[in-house]
Amino acid sequence: MGDIFSRIEHSRTADEVVGQIEGLILEGVLRVGDRLPGERELARQFEVSRPILRDALKTLETRGLLATRHGGGTYVADVIGEVFSRPVMDLFSTHPKAASDYLEYRREMEGMAADYAARRATPDDIALLDAIMARMDEAHRSGDFEDEAEVDVEFHHAVGECAHNIILLHTLRSCYRLLSDGVFRHRLLVFSLPGARDALLAQHRVIHAAVKAGDPAAARKAAMDHITYVERSMAEAERTGDWQRVSRLRLRQRAGEHELQRKRS
Structure with a gap:
């Protein structure tokens, strides 16, 4: 330090x-x-x-x-740990509506944060964002999902810091804490979709460029579009996962029926 x-x-x-x-x-x-x-x-x-x-x-x-x-x-100390109590976090993790409401809330908050960041970011803030963007590029090249997801959250943290609004900053931090604590696992689900990693990287680059250019409207739109993409991708990943589960069960059932018929004959 x-x-x-x-x-x-x-x-x-x-x-x-x-x-x-x-x-x-x-x-x-x-x-x-x-x-x-x-x-x-x-x-x-x-x-x-x-x-x-x-x-x-x-x-x-x-x-x-x-x-x-x-x-x-x-x-x-863990000054944001009590924003959401453990019983409430457990409820979040077991009720599907909480995940969609979480992203709906983040879309608005992150749009506001990116808007403010584009207006208020100092040269030092931009230097920090540049460094995180470079780490994100490197994580993308390495193909490490976990590392890429970690830098993803760090990027959003930094945009929140660039907004220079302390209430917004700590509200967003409590939101990201739900990700780091594993309450909402959709970010890794999304990374597993074909083409998603490239799309997410491109979206972060657009947010970064808009904040760096000092364009509040573009920054707000880029941040909100990013969360909308995550919403759609999460739904697709969950659907695909369910299809895979059903297909696996169906295959297992058919294989069992075939084996039974073979034994009877």
Whole structure:
């Protein structure tokens, strides 16, 4: 982690340190699971005494924003883990309508995020998007579905960050958490369809290009079209999977009937 913490300018109290770390979490600079530098290094970056720093870290831990792990180290706590409780996530995973509603919701939210990103992305934001797009190209060339799906989510995370709206950012993060936790498995289903990997890559390139060009309308449309494609593909993948299941059962049944007739004769 680079030097993202800055010198405390005024009273140099624990409250000042707390406020700066809270802001970094709120703005999405610090993510769930990120490890903070060691105490000595943090005190150096903030230019505060170690007792002040310890007070600040303790306050943040009490508020549930930081956590200390076994074996040492202070990390950003699971601040989005409670947006959807485990019982609700279990309901999502067992009710088909939840998956379609999820994509309907994402289409609107991601359209808005891409629109804002095209208006607000800084040169540093674009550099981050460029790097993720390059990783997506590489994952596509390697043909690793899991890796490609992981970079896919990272790309959408980054667009949400480029939108510079903290409520939108954390709402989207909670949505993507449902993917990483395996509640909705459609992304891997979609990758299995013929031609889908190429189509998805092309769609991400269009979103990337529109954000980079600063074209809000094109970015919104590209993001929404992408989710519409995922919806259609998910339905097709599920249908195809069901056809394969029925065909397999039919083949097994016919083979059993043939074997029975053979034995009788």
